Amino acid sequence: MNVEDLEAGGAPALGEPLPIELANATYAVRGRLVDGLQRVEHVAAWFRDNRARFAEPCADGDLLGVGPEELRATRALRDAIRELASVAVRGGPVPQDAVEEVNRQVRAAARWRELSWGEGPSALARSATPPVTTALAEIAQQTVDLFGGDRIADLRACQAPGCVLYFVKDHPRREWCSAGCGTRARAARHYERTKAGR
Numbered sequence: 001m002n003v004e005d006l007e008a009g010g011a012p013a014l015g016e017p018l019p020i021e022l023a024n025a026t027y028a029v030r031g032r033l034v035d036g037l038q039r040v041e042h043v044a045a046w047f048r049d050n051r052a053r054f055a056e057p058c059a060d061g062d063l064l065g066v067g068p069e070e071l072r073a074t075r076a077l078r079d080a081i082r083e084l085a086s087v088a089v090r091g092g093p094v095p096q097d098a099v100e101e102v103n104r105q106v107r108a109a110a111r112w113r114e115l116s117w118g119e120g121p122s123a124l125a126r127s128a129t130p131p132v133t134t135a136l137a138e139i140a141q142q143t144v145d146l147f148g149g150d151r152i153a154d155l156r157a158c159q160a161p162g163c164v165l166y167f168v169k170d171h172p173r174r175e176w177c178s179a180g181c182g183t184r185a186r187a188a189r190h191y192e193r194t195k196a197g198r
Contacts, residue, residue, distance in 0.1 A: 003060040008045040011036030014178055016167055018053055019143040020155070022046075022074070023081040024165045024177070031162040035075075040066050043074045047135060054135050055125040056111070062131040070132045077105050077136055077143075084147055085166045089157045102140050109137035160185040 011025035025036040025046060037043055044066040051057040080098035087094055109129040116124045127134040146152065146168075154169040160181030167177040176182040 001064060003044070003048055003063050006041050006045040006048060006063070007039075008049065009036035009038055009042030010034065011042075011046060012165065012178070013049060014165070014167065016177075017142060017146055017151075018050065018139045019081050019146050020085070020166050020168060021050065022078045022139055023085055025078050026082060026164065028162050028164045033164060037071070037075050037078060040068065040071050043071050043132075046074070047132060051135075054138055056127055056131060056134055056138075058131040058135055066132055070136075073105065073133070073136055076101050077140060081143055082166075084143070085155060085157075088147060088152055088155050089166070102143050105136050106140035106144055107137075108140075109134040111137070161188050 009025065010027070012027055014021065014024065016024065027034055027036060037046065044063040047058050047066070048063050051063075080095075080101035083095040083098040084102070086092070109127050111125060111127045111134060113123045114126050116122050129137075146155070151168060156167055156169050156175075158165045158167060158177035158181050160176050161184060163177060163181050163184075165177040165181075167174070176185060
């Protein structure tokens with residue numbers, strides 16, 4: 001099998017920070033929640049589609065070797081990020097199990113940078129752990145930075161009808177996770193105004 005042939009789980013790719021992109025691997029279709037990481041192939045495809053965003057990208061062989069443990073770990077981190085995002089956006093008690101999951105995964109991969117000197121000097125990220133574990137640890141570290149930093153104030157839940165995605169507000173007028181959700185929200189408002197006017 002070729003890594004390009006892996007079936008994706010349908011999770012939207014919105015270009016959000018990696019923790020939010022992973023959290024959005026749970027999405028809604030016609031008001032019904034969908035798990036975009038149901039199978040090992042979905043996890044491998046998610047890492048394939050996002051690999052350029054990692055300090056140490058997963059090679060094709062690493063992605064083809066993804067198994068049940070990586071599926072469990074990826075889903076656990078995704079679910080923890082969704083819980084933390086919900087609390088950050090809506091308020092409520094802090095889910096300590098979600099905090100512990102992020103911290104457990106952030107400690108999973110020891111990483112360092114090495115000097116490489118080919119055509120010129122460069123630094124290469126290295127790790128002694130499997131690449132998918134290292135990538136999950138990187139997402140967990142970015143989760144710590146997002147929720148523990150100033151950008152937490154910009155985290156939003158999409159307000160479009162039936163949408164369950166999160167986004168980091170990068171423009172003062174942004175209210176939705178995507179242009180499609182904005183169109184649906186405006187159409188729903190127009191429909192309600194038209195219906196009320198009758």
